[in-house]
Amino acid sequence: MTARAGRGSLSKSALHRGVGVALWRQIGDEIRRGIGAGLADENGRLPPEAELAARFGVNRHTVRAAIAALIHEGVLRSEQGRGTYVRRQKRLTYPIGTRTRFSAGLEGQARDRQVELLDHMKEPANAVVAAALGLGAGVDVIRLEMLGLADGVPISRSTSWFSATLFPDIAGYVARTHSITEALALSGTRDYRRASTTIEARHADDTDTRDLRLSPGAIVLVARGVNVDGNGKPIQYSQTRFSADRVELTVSPA
Amino acid sequence: MTARAGRGSLSKSALHRGVGVALWRQIGDEIRRGIGAGLADENGRLPPEAELAARFGVNRHTVRAAIAALIHEGVLRSEQGRGTYVRRQKRLTYPIGTRTRFSAGLEGQARDRQVELLDHMKEPANAVVAAALGLGAGVDVIRLEMLGLADGVPISRSTSWFSATLFPDIAGYVARTHSITEALALSGTRDYRRASTTIEARHADDTDTRDLRLSPGAIVLVARGVNVDGNGKPIQYSQTRFSADRVELTVSPA
DNA sequence: ACCAATTTGTCCGTATGTATT
């Protein structure tokens, strides 16, 4: 999309009827994608409903249903007599690298960034967590449920596990400092780095729609990874869900 | 998903009515996601329709519609009196790193891997391509449209741009060798590495659904990046779309 | 102040698709 010649042409995209996805939703997805690819003009104004209807080959009401959904999502805003406008133009770029830290990574992209601890608990590690942290299955771990915000908008929703014996007080530190980096430092781990990350994409489930304020059918990017300390010993396993509409990930070398 | 306690529990996920996605399709998406997360047993057998219906809180007819669609897509296969089975179990893991090469990256995960050149052309670089390759806007570049397959299944669909003056014969080389690495070597560039990659996720557009054989509403992972030669000079800008159902990306350090 | 053109908002009715029983 980014590297296409056209100026707002939105390639007469064929809609598919009878495939279990309503036309208005397909059109909504097209409009969402079209934003930032020249569909809206320089003021963020969309073409009028009648023109969009003609372009998609549907009734104006169907376009209106799509726009209504996007307004409900907070993507668009419309004013009677004036037109329909895009609310947020740009997507945040979140770095995935050896030294990823939430706040530092978004520096310069959002005025206000913060991490909120939603919940925490001690529990026995399941097979995946145990393997990732190099612990025996069933060993106690501490799980943190966190929400990352940028300028008040939910950006990421993560679940992290730490060894309960090595980081018994991690939850309190995170609650106090609002920072994993500082909480680890208070626990005695001054430095850490990302050992591996896998990235997948899927539809938002209801946890995602609630915590990240998404609409059903929205997409989340899921990054799973392990942080290790200076000696290469695993200290944190985490799984982070990003709103695909609001962020893109960038793999930085270094 | 991966790191959740349950064995096949599939978290009573609430379905949403009136959101533009038919229930049978939502259930289909859930089943697709549930595969590989313990929904199917060790033989790849799904729970019986009646049980799925109870689990999702819908009528059995609706589950049957979902299964029928997944059978049509080639994800499931069902046998009267025996049950419904998963065709492909695992998702491929595609490495994104400094030394990403399609075929080598999937080694061991698929018996047969190949890259097919769908189309190629010479064109003036647009702003994005020119910036990525460090060329002046409007300079001629060669664009390659490629399809990556693993065991005959389309995995990735990429568009790449090369400087037309530095790599005038790249299309022919790729067509002959079915490999970017070898085509670059024939052009005199023995070594290259990935300088940067950004990853986003979005709904499949009709190009994607056609080339990657996806159903509308499916998700694609989009990786955009630049390859540079030994001296750090950009030689290739590419944009690759992966089927999010079939592939996950992994960021390898090194 | 007025008018015409443009654009979104609301209402009617009808046909088809989806989901349940």
Next chain:
DNA sequence: AAATACATACGGACAAATTGG
């Protein structure tokens, strides 16, 4: 397989707000 309820899609008509002459 059939009856029912609701969501989706279409078509047309008009009201309400904005813009510019």
